[in-house]
Amino acid sequence: MPATFDNPYRPAPGSLPPELAGRDAEISAAHYASGLTRTGGAAQPILFTGLRGMGKTALLRRSVSAAEEIGAVVLYSEASKETSLTAALKRSIEHAKTQYAAIPTKIKKAFDAAIRALPTATYELPGDAGGITLEPRRAEAHEGFVEALETLNAEVRRHDRFLLLAIDEIQDGAVNDLRVLVRFVHLTAGTAAPVLLLGAGLPNTPAHLHAVRTYTERWRYSRIGLLERNDTIRAIANPAIARGVTFETAALERLVDETAGYPFFIQEYASGAWSEHRGKRVTLGDVDAIAPGVRKLLELSFYDERFRRLTPRELRYALGMADLGAGSHTVGAIAAHLGVNSEDISSTRGQLVKKDVIFVPAAGLVEFRMPLTDRYIARHRPELQRRAK
Ligand SMILES: Nc1ncnc2c1ncn2[C@@H]1O[C@H](COP(=O)(O)OP(=O)(O)OP(=O)(O)O)[C@@H](O)[C@H]1O
Numbered sequence: 573m574p575a576t577f578d579n580p581y582r583p584a585p586g587s588l589p590p591e592l593a594g595r596d597a598e599i600s601a602a603h604y605a606s607g608l609t610r611t612g613g614a615a616q617p618i619l620f621t622g623l624r625g626m627g628k629t630a631l632l633r634r635s636v637s638a639a640e641e642i643g644a645v646v647l648y649s650e651a652s653k654e655t656s657l658t659a660a661l662k663r664s665i666e667h668a669k670t671q672y673a674a675i676p677t678k679i680k681k682a683f684d685a686a687i688r689a690l691p692t693a694t695y696e697l698p699g700d701a702g703g704i705t706l707e708p709r710r711a712e713a714h715e716g717f718v719e720a721l722e723t724l725n726a727e728v729r730r731h732d733r734f735l736l737l738a739i740d741e742i743q744d745g746a747v748n749d750l751r752v753l754v755r756f757v758h759l760t761a762g763t764a765a766p767v768l769l770l771g772a773g774l775p776n777t778p779a780h781l782h783a784v785r786t787y788t789e790r791w792r793y794s795r796i797g798l799l800e801r802n803d804t805i806r807a808i809a810n811p812a813i814a815r816g817v818t819f820e821t822a823a824l825e826r827l828v829d830e831t832a833g834y835p836f837f838i839q840e841y842a843s844g845a846w847s848e849h850r851g852k853r854v855t856l857g858d859v860d861a862i863a864p865g866v867r868k869l870l871e872l873s874f875y876d877e878r879f880r881r882l883t884p885r886e887l888r889y890a891l892g893m894a895d896l897g898a899g900s901h902t903v904g905a906i907a908a909h910l911g912v913n914s915e916d917i918s919s920t921r922g923q924l925v926k927k928d929v930i931f932v933p934a935a936g937l938v939e940f941r942m943p944l945t946d947r948y949i950a951r952h953r954p955e956l957q958r959r960a961k
């Protein structure tokens with residue numbers, strides 16, 4: 573029987589990989605911030621940014637569990653465009669209350685008070701296309717909430733613990749909500765009971781948070797990218813070694829090539845190769861057998877759908893951008909490369925943003941939304957060029 577349930581790799585989004593490779597610097601920075609906060613020193617909030625599937629959530633989760641080991645009480649939430657951050661926080665407080673079974677009753681009571689103080693549910697009008705949200709007494713509700721958080725924080729400190737707010741997908745948080753929360757964190761920085769804030773978000777997060785700028789300019793932004801060759805090898809080989817299985821060197825080489833160090837691809841390919849192998853070795857033959865299928869599936873879900881929707885003009889823009897290489901490029905450099913004026917192609921650029929192919933990481937810059945888009949374009953250039961005519 574194939575060892576299906578024995579597969580150590582974790583291709584699901586948000587899942588902790590068996591080997592969190594290449595992120596030691598980020599893990600230590602977060603660990604240092606936690607340690608400092610624990611001893612009463614205020615640490616700068618840290619925000620991990622990166623493209624989709626780069627491992628932000630994994631890093632945030634790892635940092636959070638390391639903090640829990642040294643006494644953090646964690647409120648973990650995920651911001652979204654559909655629900656308010658306070659609603660997400662309410663859930664995180666409810667969750668924390670049940671999770672920390674061993675915490676003293678007094679902290680539990682403070683949890684309850686915080687839950688009660690949160691703004692009551694927001695009302696979505698049913699069947700309404702515009703999505704109007706009614707939030708009665710918003711400002712006052714926020715005030716009560718901050719007070720409740722303060723009480724919770726004081727209680728947590730009295731028991732020799734500290735409070736950590738972790739927010740994933742922070743680029744989707746409503747600026748008003750973030751302002752309240754961030755203000756609370758900053759106010760505690762001047763006291764003996766500082767609260768630590770760790771976050772994760774897409775690379776446009778700093779721009780999104782610009783509106784909260786009085787409080788966010790001294791945040792520490794840490795952008796994470798593709799893994800280096802050695803870390804890619806560690807990420808693939810070590811989980812297998814832990815199960816007594818080794819990858820042939822040629823198999824690893826091929827995987828380094830195929831995945832280009834992109835964490836999400838690493839898990840997909842390694843998982844595929846694992847399912848294919850028999851015995852104690854993963855061979856080049858195993859990798860060769862699964863690679864075309866995995867590549868096809870990934871290209872379909874990551875790029876094909878997006879590129880199919882582009883007009884010839886939009887395709888020309890994307891092709892030109894890919895010529896300039898990976899990373900972000902100025903709007904002017906792309907226009908110059910295409911031999912046109914920036915203004916003449918601004919609507920094309922707008923369409924590409926709308927179609928989720930590119931995004932604006934900061935004013936005047938654009939970047940491909942999905943990692944390795946330039947490589948996808950290089951692989952399919954003839955066909956894309958034909959369609960761009
Ligand atoms: N350092 C790493 N080494 C190996 N695999 C990793 C690493 N970090 C994350 N992964 C794996 O990569 C995949 C994507 O990770 P994760 O969901 O954390 O990314 P993300 O940046 O949060 O993506 P999204 O923007 O879609 O939320 C997961 O399968 C995860 O297990």
Ligand SMILES: [Mg+2]
Pocket residue numbers: 586628629630740
């Ligand atoms: Mg994530």
